Amino acid sequence: MKITNQFKSILVFAGCVFPPTAALCQVQQTKSHFVVCIDPGHPSEVNSGYTVQNGTTETHVDWEVAMRLKKLLDAQGIRVVLTREIEHEVTRNKDRALIANGAHASLMIRLHCDAGASTGYALYYPDRQGTAQGKTGPSPQIINASEAAAGYLLEGIKPILQRHLVCGGIRGETKTLIGSKQGALTGSIFSQVPVVTMEMVVLSNPKDAAFAKTDAGQSLLAQAIAAGIAVYRLKATASLSATTLR
């Protein structure tokens, strides 16, 4: 069987060690081996996220959306792992990845808010390997799987947020401040599972902040991400079945 890059990505997505047997992976899929690691981005060792912007903080928005997202995924029977248990717990970026790895997550979704002159949301994936704390990563398979995951996530997210926030599309982590220095974000370098970071709004933008501060805005962000995860789960499973049947 010809194993395409896309298929390799799906195998990684399915929590398999590459190269696995297709049959083993399909069993894991059909047994609903689907785990989502939700990573509320702050506080970390790099940034507490406590800077007040337009009356709220990044740490608070990240946490509120994470809790709403967890509730939505729980209701669908999807197993959720959080990178921390309470809003104000400091988790190192490396440890966030280790938690997702330990859970054999099918996806790690990292929730952040941006700051600056722009507006809206954007999805970031590791577009090349980076080095941090003596570790170089992620693997080429995880880079491919993360890019595919970002595409699937955006398919679900975009229609729900289109009347509320500007879509900044999909970007490589080399476009981020840390990624431009390290090659990738620390949480991605240590990740052995597909990883996507969402900058949900630009919190320094008053309009974005007004949206992100409200219960309605936080709920809509969570619904959008849950819809994206549903697309990811569906498309990956469909691709796997089609490949296995070939």
Ligand SMILES: [Zn+2]
């Ligand atoms: Zn952040």
